[in-house]
Amino acid sequence: MKKVSESTIAxxxxxxxxxxxxAAAGVTTLASGELARRCGTSAxxxxxxxxxxxxxxxRGLGYSVxxxxxxxxxxxxxxxxWRVALIGAGxxxxxxxxxxxxxxxxxxxxxxxDADPARVGTEWQxxxxxxxxxxxxxxxxxxxxxxxxxxxxxxxxxxRVVAADVRAILNFAPTKLDVPEHVAVKTVNMALELEGxxxxxxxxxxxxxxxxxxxxxxxx
Amino acid sequence: MKKVSESTIAxxxxxxxxxxxxAAAGVTTLASGELARRCGTSAxxxxxxxxxxxxxxxRGLGYSVxxxxxxxxxxxxxxxxWRVALIGAGxxxxxxxxxxxxxxxxxxxxxxxDADPARVGTEWQxxxxxxxxxxxxxxxxxxxxxxxxxxxxxxxxxxRVVAADVRAILNFAPTKLDVPEHVAVKTVNMALELEGxxxxxxxxxxxxxxxxxxxxxxxx
DNA sequence: GTTTGTGAAACGATTCACAGCT
DNA sequence: AGCTGTGAATCGTTTCACAAAC
Numbered sequence: 001m002k003k004v005s006e007s008t009i010a011x012x013x014x015x016x017x018x019x020x021x022x023a024a025a026g027v028t029t030l031a032s033g034e035l036a037r038r039c040g041t042s043a044x045x046x047x048x049x050x051x052x053x054x055x056x057x058x059r060g061l062g063y064s065v066x067x068x069x070x071x072x073x074x075x076x077x078x079x080x081x082w083r084v085a086l087i088g089a090g091x092x093x094x095x096x097x098x099x100x101x102x103x104x105x106x107x108x109x110x111x112x113x114d115a116d117p118a119r120v121g122t123e124w125q126x127x128x129x130x131x132x133x134x135x136x137x138x139x140x141x142x143x144x145x146x147x148x149x150x151x152x153x154x155x156x157x158x159x160r161v162v163a164a165d166v167r168a169i170l171n172f173a174p175t176k177l178d179v180p181e182h183v184a185v186k187t188v189n190m191a192l193e194l195e196g197x198x199x200x201x202x203x204x205x206x207x208x209x210x211x212x213x214x215x216x217x218x219x220x
Numbered sequence: 221m222k223k224v225s226e227s228t229i230a231x232x233x234x235x236x237x238x239x240x241x242x243a244a245a246g247v248t249t250l251a252s253g254e255l256a257r258r259c260g261t262s263a264x265x266x267x268x269x270x271x272x273x274x275x276x277x278x279r280g281l282g283y284s285v286x287x288x289x290x291x292x293x294x295x296x297x298x299x300x301x302w303r304v305a306l307i308g309a310g311x312x313x314x315x316x317x318x319x320x321x322x323x324x325x326x327x328x329x330x331x332x333x334d335a336d337p338a339r340v341g342t343e344w345q346x347x348x349x350x351x352x353x354x355x356x357x358x359x360x361x362x363x364x365x366x367x368x369x370x371x372x373x374x375x376x377x378x379x380r381v382v383a384a385d386v387r388a389i390l391n392f393a394p395t396k397l398d399v400p401e402h403v404a405v406k407t408v409n410m411a412l413e414l415e416g417x418x419x420x421x422x423x424x425x426x427x428x429x430x431x432x433x434x435x436x437x438x439x440x
Numbered sequence: 441g442t443t444t445g446t447g448a449a450a451c452g453a454t455t456c457a458c459a460g461c462t
Numbered sequence: 463a464g465c466t467g468t469g470a471a472t473c474g475t476t477t478c479a480c481a482a483a484c
Contacts, residue, residue, distance in 0.1 A: 003452095005452080005453070006416065007453080008453090009415075009416050009419050010412055010416060012419075013411070013412045013415040013416070014396070014412070016415075017394060017395075017411075031464085031465065031466090032465075032466070033465085038396065039396060040396045041454095042454080042455070043465090043466095044454075044455055044456070044457095045453095045454065045455080047465095047466060047467060047468085048453090048454075048455090048467085048468080050466095050467090051466090051467060051468070055466080055467065056466095057465075057466050057467080058461085058462065058465080058466075059460070059461040059462050059464080059465050059466045059467080060461065060462040060463080060464045060465050060466080061462065061464080061465070061466090062464090062465065062466085063466090075419070076415050076418055076419050076422075077418040077419055077421060077422030077423070078415065078418060082414075082418060082421070084414075091314070091315045091318040091319060092315050092319070094311070094314070094315065095311045095312050095314065095315035096410075098311040099311060099312070099410075101394075101411060102410075102411065102414065105411055105414070105415070106418070107414050107418075143421060144414070144417055144418075144421075167420075167421060167424065168417040168418075168420060168421050169417075170410070170413055170414060170417060174237060174321075175237075176234070176258070176259060176260045182424065184416075184417050184420035184421070184424075186413040186414075186416050186417055188408060188410055188413060190316075190319075190322075190390070190408055191233070191237075191321060191322065191325055192230055192233045192234070193390055193406040193408060194302075194304075194322065194325070194327050194364070194390060194406075195229075195233040195236075195296050195298065195325070196226065196229050196230060196233070196404075196406050197364055197388040197389075197390060197404050197406055198296055198297040198298060198302060198326070198327075198364075198388075199229050199232075199295070199296050199297055200387075200388060200404035201297060201302070201363060201364075201387060201388050201404070202296075202297030203297075204387065204402065204404075223474095225474075225475070227475080228475090251442085251443065251444090252443075252444075253443085261476095262476080262477070263443090263444095264476075264477055264478070264479095265475095265476065265477080267443090267444065267445060267446085268445085268446080268475090268476075268477090270444095270445090271444095271445060271446070275444080275445065276444095277443075277444050277445080278443080278444075278483085278484065279442080279443050279444045279445080279482070279483040279484050280441080280442045280443050280444080280483065280484035281442080281443070281444090281484065282442090282443065282444085283444095
């Protein structure tokens with residue numbers, strides 16, 4: 001098969017979200033140009049992204065909204081439901097538990113773990129928080145682990161998650177994780193995004209003052 | 221003027237986090253290879269990233285941890301503190317408020333807004349939730365707006381944020397935002413990350429080849 | 441000896457442009 | 463006519479490789 005970049009997959013998710021919205025609004029057909037405009041990319045990009053997986057459009061007409069929706073759901077593996085375990089019942093964990101949108105998209109949080117004995121046994125959104133010590137056994141049948149523990153604990157937790165044969169991890173700890181090649185990891189790092197904004201702000205200011213436009217001295 | 225990619229800036233943040241950790245552990249000197257290994261990238265990438273901003277190392281020796289730390293803080297604009305407003309006091313907002321790490325990195329949440337009259341006036345982590353209607357006036361002096369409102373409300377909020385002359389936005393709404401060119405936007409989209417994991421899982425099952433990836437994990 | 445800084449090469453992703461359907 | 467699908471061209475990023483510095 002072919003190699004598909006992560007950015008293509010990310011865009012497919014964005015396309016799918018728009019299509020779902022349009023379908024609810026009764027739109028039945030859509031051209032790549034309009035899809036691109038609404039998703040912040042280009043028509044050629046849309047067509048190239050889709051071309052990795054097949055041909056879904058009708059020349060002269062565009063794409064059928066329900067058909068493309070189904071195709072994207074299939075490509076992204078959203079035709080089934082995924083069993084998700086949340087590890088770490090702190091603030092981030094609480095926000096995730098409450099965020100019902102995940103369930104709507106096919107991700108069911110079916111287990112919650114925490115290392116704090118004071119939290120273990122309490123009920124949370126209909127789930128009883130389990131002991132961290134039970135991770136290995138209780139992760140049977142789990143597809144995706146959400147790691148929402150402090151950075152210092154993350155690698156240890158991940159090692160145990162991997163040992164339990166979970167092959168996908170959504171990581172909220174601001175740290176690099178070592179995992180075997182067959183395990184997929186996505187990291188959400190809000191501090192990093194904020195620092196990107198900080199850079200943009202100072203850089204805009206520096207650029208306006210043209211401080212950086214001075215030619216570099218001859219290099220040695 | 222130099223053009224630096226967003227991935228370079230993201231990596232600089234990662235380098236800085238490691239350096240801060242190493243400095244606390246008393247490490248004084250570090251070579252690009254070791255920095256790269258600990259951050260999941262390559263030595264050449266580290267040196268190229270830094271080279272956009274100057275020369276910071278000593279040949280034959282490596283980098284001074286405190287000096288490079290200071291340099292990175294300067295590049296990323298972290299030598300000052302930033303005034304952040306949180307718009308939307310729901311679950312995500314609550315998690316962000318509680319996440320003290322932002323403050324430690326120089327980002328102070330100094331105002332909170334919500335559209336729900338039941339929430340307005342309540343105190344939250346030492347801040348009184350303000351009326352959404354007061355956004356325009358109360359955003360004076362704010363550097364960064366965190367948008368944590370439903371997708372359907374996000375563009376409207378963003379328009380008002382931009383009108384209030386805020387030039388950086390951290391967006392948690394799963395929707396495309398239109399902003400003028402001089403406004404920087406970073407989006408955090410957890411559903412999208414989960415769908416990326418879903419794709420990885422079904423794709424592995426389908427026996428397809430690996431997705432091209434960024435600073436992937438795993439090395440030995 | 442070691443390690444940096446950097447042009448040049450290699451690689452990967454995006455955009456172009458047009459043939460081929462509807 | 464309008465729009466897709468795709469090879470070719472372009473653009474940007476990463477890796478290579480080595481001279482210069484310590």
